[in-house]
Amino acid sequence: DAGVIQSPRHEVTEMGQEVTLRCKPISGHDYLFWYRQTMMRGLELLIYFNNNVPIDDSGMPEDRFSAKMPNASFSTLKIQPSEPRDSAVYFCASSLAGRAGYTFGSGTRLTVV
Amino acid sequence: GNSVTQMEGPVTLSEEAFLTINCTYTATGYPSLFWYVQYPGEGLQLLLKATKADDKGSNKGFEATYRKETTSFHLEKGSVQVSDSAVYFCALSDLAETSGSRLTFGEGTQLTVNP
Numbered sequence A: 001d002a003g004v005i006q007s008p009r010h011e012v013t014e015m016g017q018e019v020t021l022r023c024k025p026i027s028g029h030d031y032l033f034w035y036r037q038t039m040m041r042g043l044e045l046l047i048y049f050n051n052n053v054p055i056d057d058s059g060m061p062e063d064r065f066s067a068k069m070p071n072a073s074f075s076t077l078k079i080q081p082s083e084p085r086d087s088a089v090y091f092c093a094s095s096l097a098g099r100a101g102y103t104f105g106s107g108t109r110l111t112v113v
Numbered sequence B: 001g002n003s004v005t006q007m008e009g010p011v012t013l014s015e016e017a018f019l020t021i022n023c024t025y026t027a028t029g030y031p032s033l034f035w036y037v038q039y040p041g042e043g044l045q046l047l048l049k050a051t052k053a054d055d056k057g058s059n060k061g062f063e064a065t066y067r068k069e070t071t072s073f074h075l076e077k078g079s080v081q082v083s084d085s086a087v088y089f090c091a092l093s094d095l096a097e098t099s100g101s102r103l104t105f106g107e108g109t110q111l112t113v114n115p
Helices: none
Strands: A005-007 A010-013 A019-024 A031-038 A042-050 A053-056 A065-071 A074-079 A088-095 A108-112 B003-006 B011-014 B019-021 B023-026 B032-038 B044-050 B056-059 B062-065 B075-077 B086-093 B103-105 B109-114
Touching: A005 A088, A010 A019, A019 A088, A019 A108, A031 A074, A042 A065, A042 A074, A042 B103, A053 A065, A074 A088, B003 B086, B003 B103, B011 B019, B019 B109, B023 B032, B023 B086, B032 B062, B044 B062
Parallel strands: A010 A108, B011 B109
Antiparallel strands: A005 A019, A019 A074, A031 A042, A031 A088, A042 A053, A065 A074, A088 A108, B003 B023, B019 B075, B032 B044, B032 B086, B044 B056, B056 B062, B062 B075, B086 B103, B086 B109
16 A cells, blocks of 8 residues: 555745645545644644544634545645745544554645745 | 643663653543654654553554553653654544544654664
């Protein structure tokens, strides 16, 4: 299995631009999580899905952030408009109910200048 | 709510030294407990887990025992290597035996092992 695949690995964008991060979970996994990691705040859960349905988005920092999961094999996290304080590493993770533990992707390092 | 408290880092050791990274938790139910490791530039990887009291998780020479009486899950390794240099995260899940529940992570402990 190729694991959880995220793209792009690195993204540099100007303030005000729209940014879209992508995630392909492990085939058959029914949970998908989006995390943000910064030095100041550590790991933060932004949103998670079960069977493509958003379950908890209370971690989404503000309306500029949105996430979708149109099917079981793809999810996006969008920031519009982006701001310098959004600079972070964004991780996607997936899991299979009944088996303990997540599998994380390698992350997308976002820099907003 | 649930929370995880980890030993503050950074931790710096010499090769072959003994490692302990402390982790304590607060949970309302009977959580599963995890240690994840993050190598530079990579995502988090599951290192080991324990799903009930007195269980011992082990992997790659690392061990941790689920202690309900002290609400702890300390990570240990008898002899560290330079390649163990990474950030280590303790985590718990809301429900035992399910990965579908969200994980609550500690703040992470940076370990550096010098030759």
